[in-house]
Amino acid sequence: xxxxxxxxxxxxxxxxxxxxxxxxxxxxxxxxxxxxxxxxxxxxxxxxxxxxxxxxxxxxxxxxxxxxxxxxxxxxxxxxxxxxxxxxxxxxxxxxxxxxxxxxxxxxxxxxxxxxxxxxxxxxxxxxxxxxxxxxxxxxxxxxxxxxxxxxxxxxxxxxxxxxxxxxxxxxxxxxxxxxxxxxxxxxxxxxxxxxxxxxxxxxxxxxxxxxxxxxxxxxxxxxxxxxxxxxxxxxxxxxxxxxxxxxxxxxxxxxxxxxxxxxxxxxxxxxxxxxxxxxxxxxxxxxxxxxxxxxxxxxxx
Amino acid sequence: xxxxxxxxxxxxxxxxxxxxxxxxxxxxxxxxxxxxxxxxxxxxxxxxxxxxxxxxxxxxxxxxxxxxxxxxxxxxxxxxxxxxxxxxxxxxxxxxxxxxxxxxxxxxxxxxxxxxxxxxxxxxxxxxxxxxxxxxxxxxxxxxxxxxxxxxxxxxxxxxxxxxxxxxxxxxxxxxxxxxxxxxxxxxxxxxxxxxxxxxxxxxxxxxxxxxxxxxxxxxxxxxxxxxxxxxxxxxxxxxxxxxxxxxxxxxxxxxxx
Numbered sequence: 001x002x003x004x005x006x007x008x009x010x011x012x013x014x015x016x017x018x019x020x021x022x023x024x025x026x027x028x029x030x031x032x033x034x035x036x037x038x039x040x041x042x043x044x045x046x047x048x049x050x051x052x053x054x055x056x057x058x059x060x061x062x063x064x065x066x067x068x069x070x071x072x073x074x075x076x077x078x079x080x081x082x083x084x085x086x087x088x089x090x091x092x093x094x095x096x097x098x099x100x101x102x103x104x105x106x107x108x109x110x111x112x113x114x115x116x117x118x119x120x121x122x123x124x125x126x127x128x129x130x131x132x133x134x135x136x137x138x139x140x141x142x143x144x145x146x147x148x149x150x151x152x153x154x155x156x157x158x159x160x161x162x163x164x165x166x167x168x169x170x171x172x173x174x175x176x177x178x179x180x181x182x183x184x185x186x187x188x189x190x191x192x193x194x195x196x197x198x199x200x201x202x203x204x205x206x207x208x209x210x211x212x213x214x215x216x217x218x219x220x221x222x223x224x225x226x227x228x229x230x231x232x233x234x235x236x237x238x239x240x241x242x243x244x245x246x247x248x249x250x251x252x253x254x255x256x257x258x259x260x261x262x263x264x265x266x267x268x269x270x271x272x273x274x275x276x277x278x279x280x281x282x283x284x285x286x287x288x289x290x291x292x293x294x295x296x297x298x299x300x301x302x
Numbered sequence: 303x304x305x306x307x308x309x310x311x312x313x314x315x316x317x318x319x320x321x322x323x324x325x326x327x328x329x330x331x332x333x334x335x336x337x338x339x340x341x342x343x344x345x346x347x348x349x350x351x352x353x354x355x356x357x358x359x360x361x362x363x364x365x366x367x368x369x370x371x372x373x374x375x376x377x378x379x380x381x382x383x384x385x386x387x388x389x390x391x392x393x394x395x396x397x398x399x400x401x402x403x404x405x406x407x408x409x410x411x412x413x414x415x416x417x418x419x420x421x422x423x424x425x426x427x428x429x430x431x432x433x434x435x436x437x438x439x440x441x442x443x444x445x446x447x448x449x450x451x452x453x454x455x456x457x458x459x460x461x462x463x464x465x466x467x468x469x470x471x472x473x474x475x476x477x478x479x480x481x482x483x484x485x486x487x488x489x490x491x492x493x494x495x496x497x498x499x500x501x502x503x504x505x506x507x508x509x510x511x512x513x514x515x516x517x518x519x520x521x522x523x524x525x526x527x528x529x530x531x532x533x534x535x536x537x538x539x540x541x542x543x544x545x546x547x548x549x550x551x552x553x554x555x556x557x558x559x560x
Contacts, residue, residue, distance in 0.1 A: 054381075056421060057423040058422060059420065059496040060421065061424070078381065079381025079382075116381070121379065123345050123378065124344060126307060161336040161337065164322065201326070227336070230329050230330075233326050
């Protein structure tokens with residue numbers, strides 16, 4: 001079956017409008033704007049960090065608007081701080097609403113993390129203790145965000161380096177409860193799964209199997225850096241500055257077998273290479289998605 | 303938990319928060335340090351991205367040490383990183399190790415202004431017919447101001463601000479050591495299309511634009527500028543070329559009073 005025919009066949013199965021479950025996207029970087037518009041590379045979508053485009057005008061909006069004419073878009077927030085002590089910042093929600101209304105992205109996602117505290121923005125995705133109390137608070141925040149924005153959001157699993165003494169449930173249970181309570185979707189970051197599971201000595205595949213995979217609306221893939229903790233045990237860092245590592249590709253394929261193809265994004269935020277290099281990495285993900293899509297068509301009840 | 307995290311993240315000498323856990327029962331120090339490093343290095347990188355000429359002027363090591371102090375004292379207050387560093391110039395002014403480069407503060411102001419100009423709201427330039435009608439009507443000139451594009455910024459410096467900035471651009475045509483550092487410069491930023499243009503302007507033009515930005519009428523602005531050598535028609539033409547005039551502002555009362 002040709003790629004196109006297969007893609008078309010998958011559309012019917014896919015609840016996401018204008019985006020196919022076999023689409024692969026890359027993060028949109030200003031240094032690639034002109035090249036993208038000149039060559040219109042065969043990519044399924046682009047993803048932006050919402051906060052980078054929260055400006056009034058100028059070249060960022062000019063190029064994003066042009067690129068939006070040709071590609072589906074995913075807007076990925078990094079600053080909503082759903083896991084903060086305080087409720088989410090209404091001014092930030094307003095900015096987000098403006099951006100979503102302007103660009104009408106196919107996907108919108110945010111993180112299970114916090115990044116603001118008492119008026120400070122810390123520019124990192126900080127961990128949340130998994131307690132009944134934090135669960136209730138975060139569900140209220142997700143509910144509020146979805147109501148205010150009038151759309152379903154996808155929540156991304158975090159990469160973490162520490163855990164908390166007072167956590168009384170696993171991350172998988174915590175995420176599952178949020179999805180059950182709020183109806184939000186899941187953005188499963190396979191690199192984060194791998195990084196966190198190595199850091200906390202758990203089984204990455206078992207982690208994935210414990211999640212409600214029918215809620216997955218998008219997959220993230222990225223590279224990590226390797227360090228050690230005080231004891232010499234491996235400490236992986238979600239660095240987004242290198243290619244996807246072999247064990248993460250491996251886990252991605254296993255995850256696809258469990259949940260079927262899902263729109264997949266290659267994230268690269270540091271040491272950003274040329275567009276061609278990112279496109280090659282995207283093609284690798286596309287191969288795995290198409291293999292999975294074909295298997296599903298052959299045995300739809302498998 | 304959030305308080306303890308916040309304090310330890312922004313203070314490298316503080317103890318790590320209590321209540322952290324990890325599978326191998328280690329002290330969690332290295333693990334928590336990942337967050338500390340992420341916060342500090344990512345914010346220093348943001349400042350290096352927003353103030354590239356400052357980094358070139360002081361060198362990477364000095365820049366990172368200075369930026370670290372700034373991050374600890376003034377962490378961002380919004381999650382939009384293009385807006386981080388509004389108070390960096392003031393911080394530099396008050397930072398004793400930076401005093402050996404007296405123009406550093408002004409360069410920081412210029413770099414932040416360039417950033418603001420680049421991301422300012424898009425506006426349509428004024429229709430030329432509107433301006434022509436205005437210029438032909440002396441009475442109206444007296445009671446009309448000009449609304450300038452939000453990307454318009456004016457900086458006055460006792461130093462050759464723009465020249466120093468130009469000398470630090472790729473393929474710069476001027477070298478820092480050929481610039482007379484006691485030359486004051488007035489700098490105008492405009493954004494005719496997508497890119498910010500940086501103009502060195504004379505005192506008359508600076509006075510004229512400053513007066514327009516304050517909301518004075520074209521006549522008043524030109525009168526104030528005429529203290530220096532000034533040609534109003536050429537000045538307006540220059541602003542038109544830069545797509546910097548957006549609209550006319552009616553100032554009937556202000557004009558009549560003065």
